[in-house]
Amino acid sequence: MPLNQPDVIYTHESDLDGFVSGLLLQTLADRLFGVRPRLLAFHNQLWKQRALHEKTAWVADMTFESRMDKATWLVIDHHPTEARPQAARLIHDVNKSASLLTYELCREHGFSSPKLDRLVNLSNVADLFLPENPDFVLATDYANLVKIYGFWNLLELVEGDLERLVDHPLLQVMEVKRRIENPLGFNWSKSRVTQLAPGVGYVDTVVGNVNLIVHQMLDEKTTAYDVLVTLHRKGNGVVVASLRSRNGNALKVAEKLHGGGHPNAAGTTLPRSVQNIGDALEYIRRALNPRQQEEETGFASLEAAFASIEKK
Numbered sequence: 001m002p003l004n005q006p007d008v009i010y011t012h013e014s015d016l017d018g019f020v021s022g023l024l025l026q027t028l029a030d031r032l033f034g035v036r037p038r039l040l041a042f043h044n045q046l047w048k049q050r051a052l053h054e055k056t057a058w059v060a061d062m063t064f065e066s067r068m069d070k071a072t073w074l075v076i077d078h079h080p081t082e083a084r085p086q087a088a089r090l091i092h093d094v095n096k097s098a099s100l101l102t103y104e105l106c107r108e109h110g111f112s113s114p115k116l117d118r119l120v121n122l123s124n125v126a127d128l129f130l131p132e133n134p135d136f137v138l139a140t141d142y143a144n145l146v147k148i149y150g151f152w153n154l155l156e157l158v159e160g161d162l163e164r165l166v167d168h169p170l171l172q173v174m175e176v177k178r179r180i181e182n183p184l185g186f187n188w189s190k191s192r193v194t195q196l197a198p199g200v201g202y203v204d205t206v207v208g209n210v211n212l213i214v215h216q217m218l219d220e221k222t223t224a225y226d227v228l229v230t231l232h233r234k235g236n237g238v239v240v241a242s243l244r245s246r247n248g249n250a251l252k253v254a255e256k257l258h259g260g261g262h263p264n265a266a267g268t269t270l271p272r273s274v275q276n277i278g279d280a281l282e283y284i285r286r287a288l289n290p291r292q293q294e295e296e297t298g299f300a301s302l303e304a305a306f307a308s309i310e311k312k
Helices: 016-033 044-049 098-108 114-127 136-149 151-158 170-189 210-220 249-256 277-288 290-297 302-311
Strands: 008-012 038-042 057-060 074-077 089-092 193-197 200-203 227-233 239-245 265-269
Touching: 008 016, 008 044, 016 038, 016 057, 016 098, 016 114, 016 136, 016 151, 038 044, 038 151, 044 265, 057 098, 074 098, 089 098, 098 114, 114 136, 136 151, 136 170, 136 210, 170 210, 193 277, 200 210, 200 277, 210 227, 210 239, 227 249, 227 277, 239 249, 239 277, 249 265, 249 277, 277 290
Parallel strands: 008 038, 008 057, 057 074, 074 089, 200 227
Antiparallel strands: 193 200, 227 239, 239 265
């Protein structure tokens, strides 16, 4: 199917994979059609609430849904999906990151470079969480750039030019933070894990690369929980939950929280009614233990139960 000029490009706001794939699509559109379409990025929960009115759109790193199955739409993704395209063009492979799938499309149209080769490889390693890869630690440093400095701030910093992200000076900050903070953070966090549900534990964190700390905890089996959850409160007050595992259960737990991702690396954005970490822990406990929630509150709906708690 030929590519159509997009009215807009949608991508995932939360991570490096969405950042890289979104900018690659924006640059590809510029090369093919001489225009640089608007780039819009969303967290999963806000994306599900977004009305999709555009006649033509390119979407990267968002789980394919039937509402995206529109003629002239291009969707590039790697998350598991049960939807099947009837009209849209879907490029999908669960074994490749969205950035790698997007870059393969760019290469088909003669758009590539050694710097992009390197950046896309690092994005792929970080997003698929491949600890056996020799570039894994460096890849997590790149991924942390988006988490620490934010999608839009980083976009302004590189002025939309992905190649400027390669060997960026801020990576030195990520390396120092990792080397100094991670041992401190690991030692502090490993004794501060609390149960959210059978097999699911919450890891309290203070410093360090959270993904690497949780990865080390899972590898060294410092807890009895199969799935480890960390929480982050963003500047706008939204609380984001990240879930990691080694047995494929992270995604199953994330889906109960209306999130998504990969079998061992998933996440979700909690409702705006959840204003702090304490609220988030209570919300997750009730979501993962619905029978207990109904017995305690008399509400079958988690949202109704939480609203009742807030009112009290």
